[in-house]
Amino acid sequence: MKKAGQRVAEMALEEYAFSTVLVDPPRAGLDEQSCEQLSEYAQIVYISCNPATLAENLTILTHTHRIERFALFDQFPFTDHCECGVLLTRRVVE
Template sequence: MASEEFAETMRARGARRRLEGLGPWEALRMRTVLVDPPRAGLDEFTVQLLKVEFDRIVYISCNPETLHANLRALAATHRIARFAAFDQFPYTHHLEAGVYLVRRT
């Protein structure tokens, strides 16, 4: 699901067809989220949602530049607990990264 669609649904606590059957939003208690944005990175609305709603974020990235920008935006509320780089496309300039962020206490 596109992050924008998920963020809008989460903020409005509304129902979307693709989220049908999840039950009442109040009962979900989602504290961890996995994001795998496109090369453009996360939109500002989604970044703000992550800062407020989630204690743990698993962020998979295919673009170090947008990853850096998103991590700077999340730095006020979350810290990097783990970071890994993956060379899934040898002999190219592409690099995948995985970051595990936890809410600052």
């Protein structure tokens, strides 16, 4: 059993049904276990500073979700760095 702090306990998070998760991982991206946990949410908002690791993570996440929107932000002109934002929605199982 995990021990939660008093502030977290006061939030009563177990009473909420979260459907959307926001992730902004480090340049290394997410590990496979984290991607599996994300797949439980109806919507994923994924912010990335590394298109290469984003592509790797999307290979996993698109098994359960589809890409609804994708945006590329060139905040660092004349460099190789860029930011990406992706909205994923869980696929409907038919």
